[in-house]
Amino acid sequence: MKTLQVDLGARAYPIYIGSGLLDDSALLRRHIQSQQVMVVTNTTIAPLYLDRVLNLLQGLHVETVVLPDGEQYKTLDSVTRIFDHLLQKKFSRNAGLIALGGGVIGDMGGFAAACYQRGISFIQIPTTLLAQVDSSVGGKTGVNHPLGKNMIGAFYQPQCVIADMAVLATLDDRQLSAGLAEVIKYGLIRDPDFFSWLERHCNDLLQRDSQALAYAVERSCWNKAQVVAADEMETGVRATLNLGHTFGHAIETGMGYGSYLHGEAVAIGTCLAADLSRRQGWLDADAVSRIERIFKAARLPIVPPSQLDSKRFMELMAVDKKNVDGLIRLILLKSIGAATLPVSVEKKLLEMTLSDYGG
C-alpha cells in the first residue's frame, strides 16, 4: 500500500492506494470516530462491494442509502434522499458518512456530509478509475443543475481516500477509458514525462495491467494532491485541473446528463482546447496530433456531438465557474505539460474551433 498525503494543514488527509484495501478493517476504522455510519452507494456498486464494506464495520450502527446509478441522478433530490435517511435514523453531528462508488456518489456523498447538520465527517472509497484519480481527491463536492454541471456544491475535504486497485477489475471498458481522460489530463497540464509514459503504456492500461494501473493512479493522485495543496479553494492554479472541462460540461449539460460519461466529454473538450491553443499560436500541429492520438488510443471520443452547434455551445459555456461577470474563460495549453490559468479568448477563434470541429 502507498500513502500520499494531501497537505491542507488542519484539513490534511491521506490517500491510500493498494490492492485488497476493501478487506482492511483497521485501515477504515482508524478514520471512524462515531458509532453511527451511513454508507452511500449506488445500484451498480451495492451488489459488488457493499457487503464487504459492511463487514469492515461490524459492531457499529450502520445504515445504507442505495441511489440509482448515473450522472442524471446527481441532483439535489438524490442528496435530499441522503438527508432524509440520516434524519430518519436520528444520526448526530458526530456521525460518519462513507461514499462508496464513482464520482457521482463521491460528489453527492461529500456534499451531503458537508451540509448535514452543517458538516459531518466522511470517507471516500472510489470504485472507478475516474474517481480514484480525480474526483475523490481535493474536496470538490456537489450536484448538477439542469442549467449547469456541478453548479451547486461545497469545498469539503474527506477524512481519507481509500483507493483499492482490485475494484478496477470489475469496471466496464467504457468507464476505464473515461477514467483515462483525467489521467491524461495530469500529463498535459503539468507532467510531460507522465504524458510520454502514457503514450507508451496506454495499451497496458487498457489491458488492465495491474502495475501500470497502480502507477497511473499514484502519479495522478500525486499531481492532484500537489495542486490542491497549493490552491484548495481554486483561486489560482487549481483551475488548470479544469482543462477541457468548460467544453466538456457544456457537452454533458447540452446532451443530457448521463448520455456522455464525464471523462468522454472531457476528452472531447481537451481536444477542442488543444485546437484553440493552436489557434492562439501556443501549440504546434504536432502537439495537437499527439493529444488527439492519445485520446483515440484510450478509446475516447475526440469530436463533439453534431447536435451541438457553436451557438448552443457558447450559450452553455456562458455558465461556468471560471467565468467572471459572465465572460467565458478557459484553460488552454502553452505546451504539452504546461497549462495556462483561465484566459478569455477572442470570440471569433472560439467559434472557429467549434465550427471546425462540430462540422
Added chain:
Amino acid sequence: MKTLQVDLGARAYPIYIGSGLLDDSALLRRHIQSQQVMVVTNTTIAPLYLDRVLNLLQGLHVETVVLPDGEQYKTLDSVTRIFDHLLQKKFSRNAGLIALGGGVIGDMGGFAAACYQRGISFIQIPTTLLAQVDSSVGGKTGVNHPLGKNMIGAFYQPQCVIADMAVLATLDDRQLSAGLAEVIKYGLIRDPDFFSWLERHCNDLLQRDSQALAYAVERSCWNKAQVVAADEMETGVRATLNLGHTFGHAIETGMGYGSYLHGEAVAIGTCLAADLSRRQGWLDADAVSRIERIFKAARLPIVPPSQLDSKRFMELMAVDKKNVDGLIRLILLKSIGAATLPVSVEKKLLEMTLSDYGG
C-alpha cells in the same frame, strides 16, 4: 454608526449598526466586488425596502428573488429557486448576493451563497430585531427539514452585516418580542449586567425607544461576535448560544414551521431549560422566577403548547445538532449569566420538566 468586528482571521468582517444605513450607498458598495448582484428578499420586506436597496446599487447588473415570507418556506425548494435565478441570469462565481430580510431570508440567502458554484460572497442586511442581534452574525446558514430545524446548512461567513436601526420601526409587535428572546439569551448565558439592564429597560424596548434598541442590538452583537470568534465551528463555547433552542426547535418542528416564531419557541425553551437547571440543583427558584418574569414582560410565551406531550418532545429532541450518537444533550444554566456546555441530563428529570410544564 458603530462598527463591531467579528474576528475570524481571513474571514473577519464588520457589523455596522446605525440609523439610516439603508441610504448609505458607499457603505454597501465598499463590500461589493462584482458587476452581478442578486438581492434575495421576501414578500413582506420587498414593498418596504427593496427599492431603497436597489437605489444603492445603480449601474450594476442587479437581479432580485422575492420569496414568500415565513419559517415554513425555509426549505431546500426555496433555496433552489435562488439557484435557478442565479443560473438563468448566468451569474458567475464572482457575483455577490445580498440577503435583505429576517432570519429566514438571511439563513437561506447565506446557504445559497455558500453552495452556488461552491461559494460566492454575500452581505447580510437584517430587517428584524432577531436577525440583527443573532442570525445575521456568525455564519450559520441553512434550511429546515420536515424532521428537524436547521438540519441542512453550512458555516459560511458574510462580507459584512448592515443593521439599520430605522427598519425596526416597521416591525410588528410580535416580531419585536421574538427578537427580544435572543437579546435576553445573551444576558442569561454570559452577561449578567446586561440581563439586569434588560430587566430595567424591557419596557423601553417594547416602546421602541431608539437609544435603548441601539444599545440592546450593539451589546447583543458584541456578545455574539465574541463567542463566534472564540469558536466559529461550534466545537465548544458557541453551543451556549443554543440555550433553550433544543426545546425551541422541537416546538417549531412539532407544531409546524411558522406557527411559532423562532424567538417565541426559544422563550419557552429557555424557561424549560431554567426549570431543568433548577432540578439539577444549579439555579434557585428565585432565578427561575426572574427568567420567567422577563420573558413575560417581553410579551413572550413561557409554556409549551399542550399538543406536545413529553413523549413527543423527547422524540423531536432526539434529532439535534448537539446530540452525540443519538443521546440528547442540552445547554443549561449554572446561574443567570453563566451557561453550561452541552450536558446529558437524566431522562427522568427531563420528563419531569416536560410534564410539569406541559400540564
